[in-house]
Amino acid sequence: MPLFLPFRRSAVHERVVQAVAYPLTLVLAAMVLVPFVMTLALSLGDVDDYWNGRKWPDLRHLRNANRMYIQHLATRYDYWPSMSGFNELYGVNADDTATILGLNRLPELKGNWRARGADGIECLRKLPWTHFRPLFTGWFYYRGSSGNDLGAFTGLSELEWKRHLGAKYGTIAKVNEKFGTSFASFPAVKVPGLPGLGDRSVFVSGDPWSAEYISFLESSVNRERCIPLLGNGAWRGYLKSRPEIGDDLAKLNAQLGTVSGSWAEVVVSETDPADARVRRYWESFVRESASAYLLELDVTPVLEAQFRKFLKVRHGSDEGVLALYGTSAESLNLPATALKLASATAYGDWDAFARSVPLASVKVRGGEAWWRRFLREKYGTSEKAAEAWGVPVASLDDVPWPQPEIDRLDWTNHRIAYTAEIIFKNYRRVWGLMTDATSSLFNTAVFAILFTLLSVAVNAGAAYVLSRFGLGPIQMSLVFFLALAAFPIEAMAVPNFLLLRDLGLLNTVWALVLPTAVNGYYIYLLKSTFDAIPRSYYEEATLEGATEWRLFWFVGLPLGRPMLAVVALYAFLWSYANFMWALIVCQQRAHWTLPVMIFNMNTWAATPVLAAAIMLAILPPLVVFVLANRTLQRSLTLPRF
Secondary structure (H helix, E strand, O other): OOOOOOOOOOOOHHHHEEEEHHHHHHOOOOHHHHHHHHHHHHHOOOOOHHOOOOOOOOOOOHOOOOHHHHHHHHHHHHHHHHHHHHHHHHHOOOOOHOOOOOOOOOOOOOOHHHHHHHHHHHHHHHHHHHHHHHHOOOOEEEOOOOOOOOOOOHHHHHHHHHHHHHHOOOOOHHHHHOOOOOOHHHOOOOOOOOOOOOOOOOOOOOOHHHHHHHHHHHHHHHHHHHEEEOOHHHHHHHHHHHHOOOOOHHHHHHHHHHOOOHHHOOOOOOOOOOOHHHHHHHHHHHHHHHHHHEEEEOOOHHHHHHHHHHHHOOOOOOOHHHHHHHOOOOHOOOOOOOOOOOOHHHHHHHHHHHHHOOOHHHHEEOHHHHHHHHHHHHHOOOOHHHHHHHOOOOOOHHHHOOOHHHHHHHHHOOOOHHHHHHHHHHHHHHHHHHHHHHHHHHHHHHHHHHHHHHHHHHHHHHHHHHHHHOHHHHHHHHHHHHHHHHOOHHHHHHHHHHHHHOOOOOOOOHHHHHOOOEEEEEEEEHHHHOOOOOHHHHHHHHHHHOOOOHHHHOOOOOOOHHHHHHHHHHHHHHHHOOOHHHHHHHHOOOHHHHHHHHHOOOOOOOOOHHHHHHHHHHHHHHHHHOOOHHHHHHOOOOOOO
């Protein structure tokens, strides 16, 4: 039906009213959409917009491909260990993701960068677990082990680890039984701490929990979303830990006799350095600081003989070696690296021996050393590498790790997926919060559906009885119900709360449903509908042998369907948006509804994430309203029978 009735064209003042009314109506309708559009724009922003104090999100990446890729990198390295790797692999000094987002353009990749990126990924797939780590690739909300860590983040790789355990073992009880852990749930599972190449730590592969994670890293992690652990990073960290150097590059150059212009130019020597000043620090690094997994021995018959003698001295005798290894010292071979050692004893013996051998027999093998070895095995000469990459290559030993090429190639191969991830990352975070972290979406759906069904059933039954039977004084109950409807639920909050507490129904769905299932306004609407049904319909059905129940089911309800739809819609919208009562009676996080969850998010969540939660929360009632629109229009007209 038209919004305005037709005017007589002859009336000038009526034409003026019409000319003003239509544009004004459109303007008012557009103003209603302004908050919706603002919330939508905020939900597409980045958390860094919030932390950097921007009042409006930076959405340049939505219309610029280069900005979209920079946004992807900021999301990919959004964690301080990953940020450290970004600085090392890109040769920059970014403090946080805001620095990455501040880049207008990344350095241009020259030549056949796709071939270099493919070589880097191939090398990553060959690295042992000790020489790479997965990137977090963005943050997601996930429930922790205690009730006060709802705002805790987890990276995508950590999320995949938890899902790996769930798929393999089924229940958290089986995980705890297998590994001797005491996690309350899969969301509470933590990633085992693995040593870096600059950490001289204990053997970890013998621990079943760490061994499971190592197996996960080697078999299940997507290597395209990983970064190598470089010996250069461990070397720089050691130098910065020296009190006479610290973070001062000038002091570094003075101590080592170098002329490095930045920390990116400080690289570790793979073998014993010739310069005595560098050699002093290099020896200390190898003997005291570097991880055993970073070292590689140049095994010779002489060195093996020294190793067997070392074992006999360390364990007292050949019998002591036999008791620990199951074989004599003379039968043992010296491994070149500690990567394949299967026991803490073997690891400790190898580590102690490697620290004592002559420096000429030790090499530092970080991720860059594996990269150089890979290039020599694949290309052999720098000329062949230059031909494959389309750029000059002076020496294979000088080729840096191609992390920019790897990231760009991965982006090119999965552009659509990563673009969607960037645009909807806040929605993915909130979805994880609604489903994994609080179950608020499930709780709200159960509450809304149960409350709607119960409200329609109870109020329709009461309205039918009041309409069908003139019971005199009982008709006054309608006035009582309407009087109760005049009071908000908060006015009855205290007695209802005490009653539910005594019944043991707090923190249950029934605490939300039962106190408000009967509504005087709904009864009044439905009674008016049933009153409009002619009595002859009931009389004819009664003559056909229909019982009162069949009269209600086959006559009253079908003819009152439009008003039943209105009551159902009102009940759904009220239950879905119920906040205060849900906050009072369902205080445990496991029983939160969406409004309560969003209220709690307001205390710690960034504005873009909160806006995404609001956008997701308004979708269900919007969909229900659109689907029920035709039925609502029918209910606005008086029924004719």
